[in-house]
Amino acid sequence: MSKPKYTKRYRFLRTWQIAENEAWFTAMSAQGLHLHSIGGFFATFLCGEPTEYIYSIEPLDKEVENEEKLAIYEDAGWELVAEMEELQVFRTPVQSNVKPIHTDRSIYLELLQQRKKALFKSTLLGLLAGLIYIAYSLYRWPILATFLGFLFLLPYFFVFPNLFKMILDYYYLYSYVKQGQLHEQNKSDYQQAIRKRKLTQGAILLIELLCLVSIIHVAYQAKATKPLSMAPAYVLTLEEIYGDENLVVPAEYENKNIFSSAQSLRYVWTDYANYARKDGRFVVIYGNVYLAKNVGTARQMVKALVVHWKKPRTVFNNIVEYTSRPQNPGFDELYLSDNYTSGMGIIIARQGNYVYDISYIRDGKLVLEALYHKAAQLR
Amino acid sequence: MIQKAGLGMAREQLQSLTEPMYYILLALTTPLHGYAIMQKVEEISAGNFVVGPGTLYRLLARFEKEKIIQQYDDDGRRKTYLITAKGYQVLLNEYRRLKRLVDSGKNILGE
Structure with missing residues (x-):
């Protein structure tokens, strides 16, 4: 038997774009690439025969014992494929006559609502921490800024994109819960969602790159034109x-x-x-x-x-x-x-x-x- | 706060059960585990009603919290549940409420 072959794809869609992600996995399976695991930036797919699968993404439910839940899903014909911190991905073959996971959608939306509230809290805390960090460093670093010129801005490049991504994540979950009934429509529009994400991602990357280049440029110029190589002529004794x-x-x-x-x-x-x-x-x-x-x-x-x-x-x-x-x-x-x-x-x-x-x-x-x-x- | 909202909603809904709640409680008049409940619901509704696994496990957790059902047997991953006396009363009340509704309709619609 030949060794199983895996392939990785960049995840343009963010975690909480639930319907779009489900549609993406289904489309990949139709090409013979079956979801195997999900990481922070990439999703790994197992290469195999094209199969029609329905995927269902569930937020992890911390109130309920996971093993018992998984046993019920398994018995009902839903296979657990991949897990992330907050999500579990299940799938079932299209033809299998298996019952949908959520026959009562209001219960599912209630669960998402809970996740949304928790995410709101953590986003707010994260934003607050980020802003405090920026304010503190602006206060604390004038001397450093004086020495290093623009280089002292470097740490902000780790803070700002993260703050932005946090807000984006909350936005996606918020809009999913708000228009939960548009699940199927969002699924059919998933390619457009990917295109949008590619654009956003590209724009962010470009801005980051431009800032980095300009910082390096300024630093390089400062170095090239530096007139100083000697220590101050004297000190007071x-x-x-x-x-x-x-x-x-x-x-x-x-x-x-x-x-x-x-x-x-x-x-x-x-x-x-x-x-x-x-x-x-x-x-x-x-x-x-x-x-x-x-x-x-x-x-x-x-x-x-x-x-x-x-x-x-x-x-x-x-x-x-x-x-x-x-x-x-x-x-x-x-x-x-x-x-x-x-x-x-x-x-x-x-x-x-x-x-x-x-x-x-x-x-x-x-x-x-x-x-x-x-x-x-x-x- | 989230917890409170969840409980409040459950209590509110227990005044009048939703369809999946009603069927699950009916099924649990005999001890059953998760998937068996799904099959039983389909059987007693003569195939007219299905409960998905996602809906089922959430409702089971809620019922247990409200002491409407209790664990009957713990066979590792597959737990068996049975309706409690309190749950039986809730179910009976709902049955009578529904029957009143149907009877009222019968008087007018006469089907």
Whole structure:
């Protein structure tokens, strides 16, 4: 005996297009391709002799013991062919004189109504979760967006199509329940339904592809025209603020004075931390210096940093613009937290396409002056 | 909420049974399992009425919940059911209601 041969077909019809799916399976059987199993994207068919089958798709009934139900169906001549999470597909030969599964359609529609209600709930929850995700990432990611440019949009491409498909699934079940009496008519129109689905699917794919291509294009261009390969020319050190002779760097801090450089498509930056003792008092400077591709991107970085540090959980609760205030020694843009002189404050400053983000400082006035002095030299 | 709606509907429908309900309860005056019920219904209706397996299992589940029928025997996959005293009363009420309807019709239509 030869090995059974299987073939896979893409499922253009969505799960809850019940009548259309039934008609599709019947048509495939007439060509000798008999449904074997259903997956997320494909349906597998067993190749054999053309046979006229009637297919019937049933939602899984969680209230009723499945084994008992299957025994009744089997005895009545309906063979279980395939199962999905929520569905069972039965079939019977056309000529077999077998009774239809649902002699009382109102009971069947009642069952679908229950599925519809459950689907409504889960769709709503899914939508809500999706929207919360998008809102949260918009709030949380300005800094990431600043670094990565358009790339930060990538995760949305997993969220949006899924949200769309969820709504579509609900729509199909909703319209099936609503026009349940049109079952036979929908069956005869199944080819048109497939054509429609092909168009929708194609359009979605095309839009996704276009977005992806444009993202790759933007990223590639940014990379190709990137003018930055060097780290920022300097970072502000404690020596420059307090003078070398006033500082003692105890042995335990020596390894803690860390400098590291990194680069993205639009910035290069240096991260650093500098610790020492001055007059027996612990002093520290944490800093980030960004060298942006151009002044425009530097401005974006300033905005992103302000948003980032304004988060409620940071200690810099009151960050205000000082650009046109007397405290500004001459930076193009300047933001300070109100505790920048009194305690652990923050300075966000821009000079040309250099952006400085100096945080947890003491002696803010000294730091600001030293920073401006050096920044002015760089211009 | 779904549950409530289901039960409400069942109770409402039990005031007057639908055709498949009536026939299934008639059949279950003797203990029978699923497919045998379908055959019995066809037999007592002289082939005029059929119950599909999908309709049958849903109604059996509902009847059992409402304690109108009960399990008589559990032979693995094929369970046997029998009408309860409460179910018998429901069936009898329905029979009398239908008979009244027919009698009224008879007086006028005289067939």
